[in-house]
Amino acid sequence: MIGAMHDTAGGSDLPVEAASCQEALADDLGWGLGMVFRAYVAAAHAAIADLPGGPRGYQVLAAAARGAVVSQLALAQHLGVDRTVMTYLLDDLEAAGLVQRVPDPADRRARRLVATTRGTALLVSLDDRLRAAEARLLAPLDGAARDAFRAHVRALATQGDIAEPPDSPCELAEHAAAELPRRRPATRSARAR
Amino acid sequence: MIGAMHDTAGGSDLPVEAASCQEALADDLGWGLGMVFRAYVAAAHAAIADLPGGPRGYQVLAAAARGAVVSQLALAQHLGVDRTVMTYLLDDLEAAGLVQRVPDPADRRARRLVATTRGTALLVSLDDRLRAAEARLLAPLDGAARDAFRAHVRALATQGDIAEPPDSPCELAEHAAAELPRRRPATRSARAR
């Protein structure tokens, strides 16, 4: 409802614009992925309301709830976040009483993550809301397409673009991270200020 | 090669961890989308090298190249970026001599966007590299699955989660934007400093 009634301002001289921009953009995979991803993040954000870490907080909680998180670092890599980010992500989650850092008996440097009772309980209701949000997001696809889409996303995410099989299946995240241009200098050169 | 050899550090007491984390995460659509999207952004970023606006700069350039961009605002909404962001995004693009802001004769407040000759020429090579990057990203899917995935993404992106048909097809982006919780206060409450 923001920009609904400008539309060439009187049908003057450029009737192609709307159609062309629409079609062309829709063909761009990057644009499509961006749209879908943003829509998902927005929906997830709304669904999980005020969980400390946002959508990522949910993933951390979920990982902790199914027990046995090797270490913060490993989880951070799976989730594609920096380990320093994981620190205060867990700070918030722990402050909310949802997860707990327990020292790993095998390696006193590492902390394992376990979900508290409250965390597990909350996760159940979050799962429900999240599933509903996903369903709403995937509504435009029919049943078969929905399943196919999920499978494809899963295939792309788990296999990624790695060529050789890693010895540990959980390494894929770090592969994806390694693909990143390692902090490309600027992109946006000047902005005066 | 970062965290390759911790792995339960001696097979002590928790053999489930690796497999469980992997499977559970893979079932999470949010995680999968995040992985795929990040992989795409990374690949696109690498492919378009140092184009001013990053992947979004490409989309702006592409939109400008196919001519007839109604206004900066409209484009910003399609791309899901803030209009103030669009301003300095275009500043960089224009400074690089790739696009040009031309005053709209019908509405002197608005600026139409056209790609310069250099911009159009660059776009061609960018398109090639980008297409190659996409192909690499979608490599794990076979031909049919690839097409299906593209179609699904397109369907989800264009239809989104809107219920009633908007009078202008280009409004969908703003719908997605409107879905956002409009600057949710914090998420990450405390961080001492």
Added chain:
DNA sequence: CCATATAGTATGCTTCACAGATCATCTTGT
């Protein structure tokens, strides 16, 4: 037993995006 590598945390800084204000222009009501 010392050197190096790793897990986690703390700190400083850069970057980025959003909100709000501003200016110019268009639109609408009277």
Added chain:
DNA sequence: ACAAGATGATCTGTGAAGCATACTATATGG
């Protein structure tokens, strides 16, 4: 026609998010 409000673009300020770096504690290898 003129005033009043809406809209496009830009500018500025502020705050947050993330990253690199440094630091501590522990583990491992020679």
